[in-house]
Amino acid sequence: MEETPLSHHKRLAYCTTRLQYRQGRELKAVKVYTVASESRHILIFGVPKVNLHSEIKNKLQQFGKLRSFSCVSSEMAGRIELEAFTDVYAAQFERLEHARRAKRQLDAKQFFGGILHISYAPERENFQELREKLLQRRKEISQRLQRNRSEQSH
Numbered sequence: 156m157e158e159t160p161l162s163h164h165k166r167l168a169y170c171t172t173r174l175q176y177r178q179g180r181e182l183k184a185v186k187v188y189t190v191a192s193e194s195r196h197i198l199i200f201g202v203p204k205v206n207l208h209s210e211i212k213n214k215l216q217q218f219g220k221l222r223s224f225s226c227v228s229s230e231m232a233g234r235i236e237l238e239a240f241t242d243v244y245a246a247q248f249e250r251l252e253h254a255r256r257a258k259r260q261l262d263a264k265q266f267f268g269g270i271l272h273i274s275y276a277p278e279r280e281n282f283q284e285l286r287e288k289l290l291q292r293r294k295e296i297s298q299r300l301q302r303n304r305s306e307q308s309h
Contacts, residue, residue: 188275190292195254195284196276198227199244199261200237203269207242210267215246218260219253241269245276251288 202211212224227245231237248254254275262273280288 190289191285192275192277193251193255194275194277194280194288195222195248195251196279197246197248197254197258198231198274198276199246200241200272200274201266201269202242202244202271203267204228204240204242205267207267208244211244212246214261214266215248215257218248218257220249222247222249245279247279251291 199211199215208226212221215221215224224244224246226242228237228242231243237243246254246257248257258273258275261271264271277285
């Protein structure tokens with residue numbers, strides 16, 4: 156399969172080869188995210204094209220404060236094959252944790268008759284945002300290491 160710059164936005168097939176005890180209640184598509192591939196920017200695919208701008212924005216605001224939100228259907232149409240009669244929205248959250256939660260809660264869920272597909276959009280980040288994300292991750296890891304060391308000493 157040829158890797159295109161936007162191929163990470165395609166929905167993956169669900170994994171059906173996992174052992175029964177590892178399967179869980181819902182089938183999942185197995186995908187590994189690195190620090191660089193997670194992002195505060197997400198793309199929301201599969202929103203029915205019936206003027207649902209405010210409804211999807213309100214749904215996303217339940218997970219955290221948005222920095223930006225816009226419809227990018229025309230921009231994405233020339234770069235990736237889109238589902239007919241659907242819009243694509245781009246959202247940027249204040250915090251990465253909010254984007255993670257929104258992706259986990261909304262991906263593959265029904266929304267006004269359409270099935271949403273949420274994907275991270277690290278290609279929409281600028282250099283400064285990438286730097287902040289990597290520094291934040293480094294700080295989180297050092298805090299975890301300190302906590303683990305203090306627990307081991309007790």
